[in-house]
Amino acid sequence: MSRSDGRAARRGVRRQPENVTATLPKVLDMLDDETDPEVLAAIADALGRMWDPRCLPPLLTLIDHPDDRVRLSVAQALHGAVCNNEVPEGLAALLALSADRDGNVRDWATMALAGCETDSEEIRAALWARVDDPEGDIVGEAMVGLARRHDPRVTAPILKRLADDPGNLIVEAAAELGDPAAYPLLLGLRDEGWAESDARGYVLTNALSACAPLGS
Numbered sequence: 001m002s003r004s005d006g007r008a009a010r011r012g013v014r015r016q017p018e019n020v021t022a023t024l025p026k027v028l029d030m031l032d033d034e035t036d037p038e039v040l041a042a043i044a045d046a047l048g049r050m051w052d053p054r055c056l057p058p059l060l061t062l063i064d065h066p067d068d069r070v071r072l073s074v075a076q077a078l079h080g081a082v083c084n085n086e087v088p089e090g091l092a093a094l095l096a097l098s099a100d101r102d103g104n105v106r107d108w109a110t111m112a113l114a115g116c117e118t119d120s121e122e123i124r125a126a127l128w129a130r131v132d133d134p135e136g137d138i139v140g141e142a143m144v145g146l147a148r149r150h151d152p153r154v155t156a157p158i159l160k161r162l163a164d165d166p167g168n169l170i171v172e173a174a175a176e177l178g179d180p181a182a183y184p185l186l187l188g189l190r191d192e193g194w195a196e197s198d199a200r201g202y203v204l205t206n207a208l209s210a211c212a213p214l215g216s
Contacts, residue, residue: 020050031058037067044070048077056090063093068102075100075108086118098126103135110138114145124151131157140169147176155179162186168203175207183211 027050031043044062047055055077062074075097078090094116097109110130113123123145130142131154143161146154158177161170162185171189174182186208195201 020052024050024052024054028058031061037065037070040065040067041069041073044073044077048073048079053087056087060089060093063096068105071097071100071102071105072108075105075112078109079112086116091116091118091120091123095122095126098130103133103138106130106133107135107138107141110145111141114141114148119149124149127151128153136167137169140167140173143173144169144176147173150177155181158182159185162189168200171200171203171207175203175210178210180211180213183208183213186211 024047027043027046031040034040034043040062044059047059059074059077062070065071065074075094078094078097091113094109094112097105098113100106100109110127110133113126116123127142127145127149128151130138131146133139133142139161143154143158147158154173155177158170158173159179159181162174162182166189171186174186186204189195190204190208195204
């Protein structure tokens with residue numbers, strides 16, 4: 001699953017693959033005796049693409065697998081397996097994976113947590129733990145998730161990063177936050193030509209609208 005697929009998942013896009021009922025038992029049969037990490041990763045990917053909550057239990061058996069590739073596929077797949085029913089077991093798996101030793105695994109798990117509808121102290125704590133992550137995209141995803149939940153702790157970090165060549169995710173976080181304090185910084189980005197592409201232009205325009213002071 002690509003990052004663009006993951007972002008679509010976060011925004012609520014739901015795929016409805018056909019023949020899941022017929023295919024799922026075959027995939028689970030493969031999982032029973034498989035030990036090759038590459039094959040296990042492919043199985044986890046297949047389960048995630050089914051977008052069916054019945055895929056969650058077999059995915060949970062792989063969250064502690066020693067191979068980074070397998071855990072990455074599980075983190076990506078949990079977008080699908082949890083999408084229609086944010087059950088505690090699936091969210092707990094994402095919480096664990098958001099602190100994984102592998103940056104790609106943390107990235108996907110953090111993105112999934114940021115986009116889920118459930119709000120809890122555990123989810124906020126996991127997102128806050130990633131605000132100082134060494135991987136920039138993870139930081140951005142965490143800030144988006146905290147801003148969506150209107151967590152006041154994230155206001156200062158967002159404003160600080162807006163003043164220092166932010167990426168799309170930080171500007172998106174500012175839009176989610178909707179704080180007028182971000183408006184001058186967003187205007188500065190626009191005046192500096194930050195929105196040099198259509199994608200950036202859309203994100204910045206949305207953030208300016210969300211953060212505009214009343215009467216501006």
